[in-house]
Amino acid sequence: MKLAKNFYLRDDVVQISRELLGKAVYTCINGQVTSGIIVETEAYCGRNDRACHAFGKRTPRTEIMYAEGGVAYIYLCYGIYHLLNIVTNKKQLADAVLIRAIQPVDGIEYMLTRRGFDALNYKLTAGPGVLSIALGITTQHYGEDLSGKSIWLEDHQQVIVDDDILCSPRVGVGYAGEDAIRPWRFRIKNNPWCSKAK
C-alpha cells in the first residue's frame, strides 16, 4: 500500500521524519525493483533551519523543495554521492526529510551488483550516499512523484514505538551553527542497518 499524499502534506516535518521510520522505499530502475525499510532519517525545515539548502534562498536546485510534498529531492554531494530527500509540506514551504539508511528487502542481488559486493553485509545501505547507489537513485529522479512508477514509498503497517526511536543531532551540518545541534535525526534503536553513530 503506497503512502497517501496527505502523509506528506502535513506541516510538521519532524513528526513526518519519525513516522517514516519503518516505512518502505521502492525504486524500479530498468525493470529492476529494489526496496528497503527506512531505519534512519533527518528532518530539514526550510523556514527556520540554516542546515536546509532552501533556507533563505531559492535556486534552481532547491526549487523542488518549494513544491507540494510527496516528491523526491535528489542532491549530488561532494560530486560523488546522490542523497535522497522526501519533500514534505504545502507549496512554498521548503521542508524535506533526508533518508540516511534503509534495511534491504527486495532486489538485494541488484543492490549487491550496484555496490560491487559479493555478499550481503551491513554496509550495503548504511548511509545516505551508499543507499542511493544501492537503490540506483540518481539526479534523473529529481522531482519524481513518490507515488509514481520509478520510485515510491509504501506503508507496511510496521509500528515503531517511541521507545525504539533514538533522537540525536544531525551530522555533517556543522556549518549551520546553532541549528546543527537540533535533535532532528531519528534512528531505530538497535537496528544494525543504521549508519554508524557519531
Add this chain to the structure above:
DNA sequence: TGCTGGATTCACT
C-alpha cells in the same frame, strides 16, 4: 568566467 566548499565514503596510517 572563475573560485570555493559541501546533508559523504573509503582506504590507509
Add this chain to the structure above:
DNA sequence: GTGAATCCAGCAC
C-alpha cells in the same frame, strides 16, 4: 584518526 576523491551550485567579480 586523517585525508583524498570529485563535480557542480552558489556567489563574487
